[in-house]
Amino acid sequence: MQIVQAFKEKRPPALYSLVLYFLGFMLLWEWLRPLNQISSTEDTHVFVVFTAFLFLITYFQLPLWISFPIKFVALLYALHSLYYPDLFLSFQWVPHLLGDIQANMAMIWSRSWTELSSITRSLLFLVLLWLVSYLMNYWLMQTKRIFLFLFMTVFYITVLDTFTPYDAKVAIVRTVFIGLILVGILRIMKIVEKEGFSLMKGRFPVMWMVPLTVVIALSSTLGLLAPKASPQWPDPVPFLSALNNSDEDIPGNGNSFGRIGYGTNDSRLGGPFKFNYDEVFTAKVKERHYWRVETKDMYTGKGWESSERDEPLFLNRDHVEYNALGSNLIEPGGAEMEKQKASIKMTKRYPFIVSPGVITSLRAREDVNFLMHPQTGKINTFSQNRSTELKSYQMDYELPQYDEKRLRESGGDYPRYVSGLYLQLPAELPKRVKKLAAKVTSKLDNPYDKAKAVENYFALNNFGYDTVNVRAPKRDEDYVDQFLFKAQKGYCDNFSSAMVVMLRSVGIPARWVKGFTYGEYQETNKDYKTYKITNANAHSWPEVYFSGVGWVPFEPTRGFSNPSSFEEEIQSAAAPAAPAVPKDKKKNEMKPEQKERGSDKAAKKSDSGVNIAGFVTLFLVLAAVLIVALFRKKWLRQYYIWKFRRQKGTGTFAQAYHRLLYLTQLYGLKRDPAFTLREYAAYVDRSLDTKDMKVLTSAYESLQYGRRDSTDYWNDTNRKLWENLIKRLRG
């Protein structure tokens, strides 16, 4: 309340504060504008509206107990409108939100930043906006200083302009224009405050505001029209990128996508990468196969995201059942299942497990719970509600053996939960992708053959496998389109994404799977073979849904072969089998360098994930520190009074006196170093209208300059004087 009052005391007239808040908001808006370009954040308008609302509420200067709840509800509403389609007032979304926050808190504690759900991230972001709006209020109304923020804004925009696709040509002009006007108004406010005359008197506003705006507008226009020198330094981006990837030549600046952006997902694919052969885990299995981690359903034109709307399922470790809609990999009776066992020993620690397919039971540390997201199939490990990482685990599972005949017979009637999610395509997907897919599949009559045709399309058309000379798509380019029609070379992400997108465009549900390939063979034992899986084995591939069967993996990436077993019928439809030989050949050739991008990408991504989340945390901490520092006037007074009421002993009086000097200076009664204590005391007494400082000071003088024993100086009388002085400090 004190703070609110303090604000009120120094508040400029209503019209002025309206202008100030408006300009302040415009400045903050500049921070939000680039978000949808530099990160996966969509619906930035929600954040903008939320911020505007915060400013509006702050403008009305309601007491804290009213404004806080209003802002809080606004925050919830913003969050709701971002993620929940149902009615706000139905409150059905509340339990889910709470659950999500709870689960994510666990992840925050375990520092698995990459795992944070987008709801929590948005929540944190909204809170951050709230904090910043509070700070802005402080800067605008209290200290009347905005230059620091203006500087940071300009810095932010220029950095984004340099290192991301964001084009700040207009933004920088806007920012400087708004910022300078703000600085100008605040300056005059400060003068007015100091001189103590009324702003509204006479023609003063016109006399200041009009010339200010005219001068700034004129100089901005002149600046815009004036000829500009070309850059004095070469563009630093290629150099910096080269530092990071010393042996790669980077066309364009797409590489920076991996590092900058809000979120930790695959929302921005593309660009070259380097292999990393760090071991991730070793697996003991009877038969080698790919390891799944998760699937993604939403293609954005730049990469993959998960719509992830369902509650995670708790898995019964002894008898794993997939009882949620869509969590089944294989429909009941969809394929012949072969019982298998596997034992995994992790080298890298992940809060999730790798899955070979249809898990029937899991064995691991007793305290660990397994939670599966039905949609993504990702199985996270928790211990006592906290995300945890397993060193090793064993599992029983079933490997499907697909019957090609059945696959061919499977028709086009898909369950709603499949067609609803897995036929999604971005509206701006270039038409030629669809055309190509239609052309490739036109002569075939069943989904399986169509899928096979698309799978083989890349090999038949000499698409190359390349991890180095890969250009990230430009801002206006579609990831798949760029791969299919321009680059025609790439790595697993390119091939798998392209296949999923092409299939979807011809009405076949498909999704994008991330995981690992079977790894490098190590040794054979009586019952099992050991494989070492490194970061270079990370991989992505498509899964296609066939009604009656379930999800079937395909392998379109050049140089890789599908490890899943297909029971082949008589080779009637020749197309699918044809490329088998060249594939294998190619694979052998490529063996040494046939490493996967995904792994490294996973590593890189998690790095940048940590960076971003760490950045957000850092920002939050900094904001908190800043607030504490800005309001130190308020709490320091209380703290010192509290502290020195308790403290006794020889040095106490001197200490207390010096704290008082610090406080009086903090409250604007500056002491020139050439002031003697008496002169300063007289100044303080004059300002606070007391005589106490003089009395205290003469006591301190005899302590400081005389030869006095200090024990009896911190007595009740002196302490009362001291407290009185501190309490008199205001504003």
Added chain:
Amino acid sequence: MSVNKARYDSYRSELDAVIKNIEHVIVGKKQISELSLVALLAGGHVLLEDVPGVGKTMMVRAIAKSLGLQFNRIQFTPDLLPSDITGVSIFNQKEMNFEFRPGPLMGNVVLADEINRTSPKTQSALLESMEEKSVTIDGHTHILPNPFFVMATQNPIEYEGTYPLPEAQLDRFLLKLNMGYPTPDEEMSILNLMIHDHPIDNLKPVVTSGQLQEMKQKVTEVYVDDTVKKYIIDLVNRTRNHRSIYLGASPRGSLALMKASQALAFIMDRDFVVPDDVKYLAPYVLTHRILLKPEARFEGESAESVVIELLNRVPVPIQKGHHAR
């Protein structure tokens, strides 16, 4: 502490009485009387620089009378010889030996009027005796009476036919003061006061010479903290490398500043010196000890303005062990 306090109180009342006494005669110049007392108690001498007729002589006489001291006055003229002020040995024909006839310098309080009008020879005789508190005539050293307090005056207006005191000799004066004109109100009181007879004739001593000795002893016992000493040194040191100053103050300047501060603290009823004492006294102690560069003088700076500028710049120590805070 209470015992100490009581003793200081008693001195305080005596000092107050002296100042009040002087105020009977000199109207509205409390500050000057206080500063003169400072010089007297610190065992130093005062140079009064002012136009004639503002009451310099009256003030010195008032001080002498209030303290019950012998007052002598020397009017310096160009033809004054050293022996005219110190005294001479005259042959006594009756007794057949040389007899010392003390000059006007042999007093407790000596007013050396218009000191810059006499020849350097005489000037130096005066200043030497001020420093050494003794005069040597014909091989005999004559100790000057104790206390010995010289107040020299200088007329800043007429320079024709004068012998300005060299820097080294100015250094011998503890303080240099300016009386200044009284305000119209003060002048009115002066007229009223003097309408019948001069009040100086009715002045009675209020302090015995024993008490004065005791006070002088006490002044030397006033405590000067190291932080304050450091402040003094800082100040004096800065005069030595200031851009407008040609010649800075000597260590004698530091010493003078400290001694004067002790005396002021004593008058202010304190047994320790605070930086305020130093700050207050610095212009009186330092201005006549520094020599400005000609260009600084042309720019309108004065020794006083430079000292004040320094005072506004040198940080005051406010914490033990932290000098530059």
